[in-house]
Amino acid sequence: MGQFQFEIGFSILLLLLGYFFGRHAEKRHFNSIRQREEEYRDILSIASKVTTAEDSAKPGMLVTGSVVISVDYFKRFLALLRTIFGGRVTSYETLLDRARREAILRMKEEARSLNADRIFNIKLETASISKNAAGNIGSVEVLAYGTAISRVNQGGF
Amino acid sequence: MLISNLEIIPGKEITQHLGLVQGSTVRSKHVGRDLMAGLKNIFGGELVGYTELLQEAREEAVERMKQQAQAVGANAVVNVRFSTSSVTQGAAELFAYGSAVILR
Numbered sequence: 001m002g003q004f005q006f007e008i009g010f011s012i013l014l015l016l017l018g019y020f021f022g023r024h025a026e027k028r029h030f031n032s033i034r035q036r037e038e039e040y041r042d043i044l045s046i047a048s049k050v051t052t053a054e055d056s057a058k059p060g061m062l063v064t065g066s067v068v069i070s071v072d073y074f075k076r077f078l079a080l081l082r083t084i085f086g087g088r089v090t091s092y093e094t095l096l097d098r099a100r101r102e103a104i105l106r107m108k109e110e111a112r113s114l115n116a117d118r119i120f121n122i123k124l125e126t127a128s129i130s131k132n133a134a135g136n137i138g139s140v141e142v143l144a145y146g147t148a149i150s151r152v153n154q155g156g157f
Numbered sequence: 158m159l160i161s162n163l164e165i166i167p168g169k170e171i172t173q174h175l176g177l178v179q180g181s182t183v184r185s186k187h188v189g190r191d192l193m194a195g196l197k198n199i200f201g202g203e204l205v206g207y208t209e210l211l212q213e214a215r216e217e218a219v220e221r222m223k224q225q226a227q228a229v230g231a232n233a234v235v236n237v238r239f240s241t242s243s244v245t246q247g248a249a250e251l252f253a254y255g256s257a258v259i260l261r
Contacts, residue, residue: 014199022201029202049163057168059260062160062237064215068208070194072201102203121162127241129207129249138198141211141249143239147163 014073022072026094033101040108042117049121051149060149061114065106068129069099070139096140100124103144116148158223159233159260166235166260175229175257180221184214185248211251215239218253231257 071079075091082089103124111119125143159166186194186206194204218239226234237255244250 018199018201021199025200025202049165051163051167055167059159059166059169059233060161060163062162064239066208066212066215068204068211070197070201070204073199075201076198123162123238125239125241127243127249129204129211129243139194139204139207141207141241143211143215143241145162145237145239147161149167 015077016074018073018075018077022074025072026098029098029102033098033105036105037101040105040112043108043111043119044117045104045108045119045122045146047122051118051120054151055118056150058149060120060147061116062145063107063110063114063116063119063148064143064145065103065108065110066141066143067099067102067106068139068141069095069102071095076138096126096142099126099140099142100144103142107144107146111148114148116150118149118151119146120149122146158226158231159235160219160223160237160255161233161235162237162255164236166233169233169260171235171258172261173259175226175231175259177254178222178225178229178231178234178257179252179254180218180223180225181250181252182214182217182221183244183248183250184210186210211241211249214249214251215253218251222253222255226257229257231259233258233260 078091079089123145127141129139129141197204234255235258240252242250
């Protein structure tokens with residue numbers, strides 16, 4: 001009986017740890033994402049391949065940004081509950097949203113260091129990196145890549 | 158060697174297509190990083206070790222693709238794509254592919 005109680009107690013401890021630390025980390029991350037999105041607003045990311053007369057006639061340069069983010073214990077528990085009732089799994093939605101935006105921001109950082117202000121033909125690639133025994137997604141990797149090109153008479157690529 | 162994920166390179170002309178070139182690598186992380194990732198699975202947040210690992214692996218895949226392109230005499234790889242797949246628990250394959258061309 002003692003062992004059973006210990007296991008229950010341990011699970012609750014993990015849930016609480018996940019809830020408090022995970023929530024704090026997510027909030028901080030979202031704040032940082034919003035701030036940096038504002039900062040990199042002048043770099044346009046374009047999903048098309050066709051450059052215009054405004055863009056420089058130089059070949060451009062491949063830029064990438066990637067991030068691996070893990071969901072916390074509490075959210076994983078919530079997602080497990082969701083699979084019983086069905087519906088939107090908000091805990092994974094926010095995870096993927098964070099990961100995509102972070103990857104795009106890192107790509108833009110690289111573009112800025114190359115002095116480019118347009119990124120063409122953006123592709124996003126998502127992969128689940130680790131799964132636990134129950135088959136739940138532990139963490140996701142998102143890769144964003146595109147071709148950085150600067151405007152006419154701006155130097156750079 | 159120019160690596161780009163556009164099909165038509167601004168200001169350049171493709172004079173010859175040399176076919177598909179590819180590079181791939183399968184990487185796993187060491188136990189220490191695995192342990193840290195286990196902790197992060199409780200607290201949530203970015204797994205910096207994994208991000209670095211995959212970044213390095215991707216660079217290596219691109220490097221191998223470049224070598225292949227050089228071997229066929231290309232001076233650029235266009236329309237490059239990346240793909241990631243987890244092969245087994247704790248190992249991931251990074252794959253890069255594109256068309257080798259001669260640009261003028």
